[in-house]
Amino acid sequence: MLEQNLWGAIATVPQFDGLFVFNPLRVVFLIAWFYLCLIITGSMEDSPIMPKRYKQWLNIISIVFAPFVFFGLYAIYIYYEAQRQQITTWEMLKKVASGSFFGFKRHIAGNSTGNSVELIDMSGKSFDEIYGGDKRKDDISGILSLAETIVWDCLNEQASDILIDPVSSEKYTVRFRIDGQLRVMQEVDKGTCVAVVNSLKALSGMDIAERRKAQDGAFSARHDSGVASFRVASAGVVNGEKLSIRVLSPNTDLYDLEKIGLSGKDLKKVTDTLSKQHGMILTCGPTGSGKTTSLYAMLSHINAYERNIISVEDPVEHPLENISQIEVNTKADVTFAKALRGILRQDPDVICVGEIRDEETAQIAMQASNTGHLVLSSLHSNSNFSAIVRLMDLGIKPIMLASALDIIMSQRLVRRLCDDCKTKASLSQEQTAKLESRGINTDKIMQPVGCVRCGDTGYRGRIAIYDVLKLDTELKQKLFTDGVTAGKVRQLGENIVKPRLRKQAMKHVLNGLTTFNEIKRVV
Numbered sequence: 001m002l003e004q005n006l007w008g009a010i011a012t013v014p015q016f017d018g019l020f021v022f023n024p025l026r027v028v029f030l031i032a033w034f035y036l037c038l039i040i041t042g043s044m045e046d047s048p049i050m051p052k053r054y055k056q057w058l059n060i061i062s063i064v065f066a067p068f069v070f071f072g073l074y075a076i077y078i079y080y081e082a083q084r085q086q087i088t089t090w091e092m093l094k095k096v097a098s099g100s101f102f103g104f105k106r107h108i109a110g111n112s113t114g115n116s117v118e119l120i121d122m123s124g125k126s127f128d129e130i131y132g133g134d135k136r137k138d139d140i141s142g143i144l145s146l147a148e149t150i151v152w153d154c155l156n157e158q159a160s161d162i163l164i165d166p167v168s169s170e171k172y173t174v175r176f177r178i179d180g181q182l183r184v185m186q187e188v189d190k191g192t193c194v195a196v197v198n199s200l201k202a203l204s205g206m207d208i209a210e211r212r213k214a215q216d217g218a219f220s221a222r223h224d225s226g227v228a229s230f231r232v233a234s235a236g237v238v239n240g241e242k243l244s245i246r247v248l249s250p251n252t253d254l255y256d257l258e259k260i261g262l263s264g265k266d267l268k269k270v271t272d273t274l275s276k277q278h279g280m281i282l283t284c285g286p287t288g289s290g291k292t293t294s295l296y297a298m299l300s301h302i303n304a305y306e307r308n309i310i311s312v313e314d315p316v317e318h319p320l321e322n323i324s325q326i327e328v329n330t331k332a333d334v335t336f337a338k339a340l341r342g343i344l345r346q347d348p349d350v351i352c353v354g355e356i357r358d359e360e361t362a363q364i365a366m367q368a369s370n371t372g373h374l375v376l377s378s379l380h381s382n383s384n385f386s387a388i389v390r391l392m393d394l395g396i397k398p399i400m401l402a403s404a405l406d407i408i409m410s411q412r413l414v415r416r417l418c419d420d421c422k423t424k425a426s427l428s429q430e431q432t433a434k435l436e437s438r439g440i441n442t443d444k445i446m447q448p449v450g451c452v453r454c455g456d457t458g459y460r461g462r463i464a465i466y467d468v469l470k471l472d473t474e475l476k477q478k479l480f481t482d483g484v485t486a487g488k489v490r491q492l493g494e495n496i497v498k499p500r501l502r503k504q505a506m507k508h509v510l511n512g513l514t515t516f517n518e519i520k521r522v523v
């Protein structure tokens, strides 16, 4: 742990990021080291305590060996880090050579950000313009840099949210949600953090003087690979004011239907339905299971067919090309149901309803599907058949479901094991025997370790798992008989088509991509 702290400390000094990846600065560092040796030997020359005849030898020794001591210490560190990560020293060296190990993340220690990220408000004004150029140089420069560093780190870590909360009367924490899990990134003293909160509020177009009432706002950040948008919400709490910042999907590659993790068969079921003129696809899962990503991927896929696509969302998470996106705004009385009624007068071919939450929305969506529109939507439910139960509870008649619904897909996101530190799982003899008796090969099963790259969690990134259910005519006839109850549909359905989420997830465990614990947690 000590070594890690030491290296962590070095990593916070910007120019030492990735100490052993080639960089001209590091050559300068070694030359400086060499000169330091010369200076030391030079001063030894004049030292009265050193007998003259040894001086020459001592000079040679210190010049030759100082760099070796340096590399020796480094070798010892590599050896211990390899032990800690349970990999061979050779593998550790390869990691270092590829630069993957010393790709240090920057910490929010108030270091300067350089020009890696530029924060701008919704009208395109930069931080400097809002605060005035010269002010930046003096008193608030550190605050603005800290705000930039937080945003930069958030993008770098691919976090989905930034939470800034007062935890006591003197301290605030800055936390990131990474792969669905909250991680404390930094504790900041109240004075500094209140200033950071204020600067972000100003940037987001909020009233800085208002500290109690909840406010909403937004800002953007220009960075190396594009522009990311952020949605900000503030709220007054006991010890001050908290800020929740949601990153609105900076990465558009996400919305490629072929890359979201559907298997070949499932992908075909979905694309076949997307090419139809009418019908309905529902994505299901708890909050944070990637439903919006699936909807966006499907919308992006249809886009190529040049159809009139309109979507109602709460909120719009990412602007999509050639698609009219309407945002739900309850304050302005734009609800899902009201927006949907409006949309239907616009002669759409495809309608996306961000989420079905109430009876009215459910009814309109079903009717739209039945009147020649392709409808995509999401529902908060645990499985395919519980989605049907949910819709029936919302007052949708079985006959309506039978004619409107084509595909229900349940989904979850499981955390992916970090490739840099995962290691072969140590299973007990009993576990191994049990798995092998079921014909399962346990060779590839891995377990998490934790390293600098994954913030010591052992996981980095996520994998989506799906259970795609196509409701064909035969199945519909069996399920949606006259007067059937919701409970009965579920029972019948799960007898005919077994839920597959767990099975899909297990495949990833057996291939060493995730773990049993992760699946237990999520599915």
Ligand SMILES: [Zn+2]
Binding pocket: 418, 419, 420, 421, 422, 449, 450, 451, 452, 453, 454, 455, 456, 458, 459
């Ligand atoms: Zn790792």
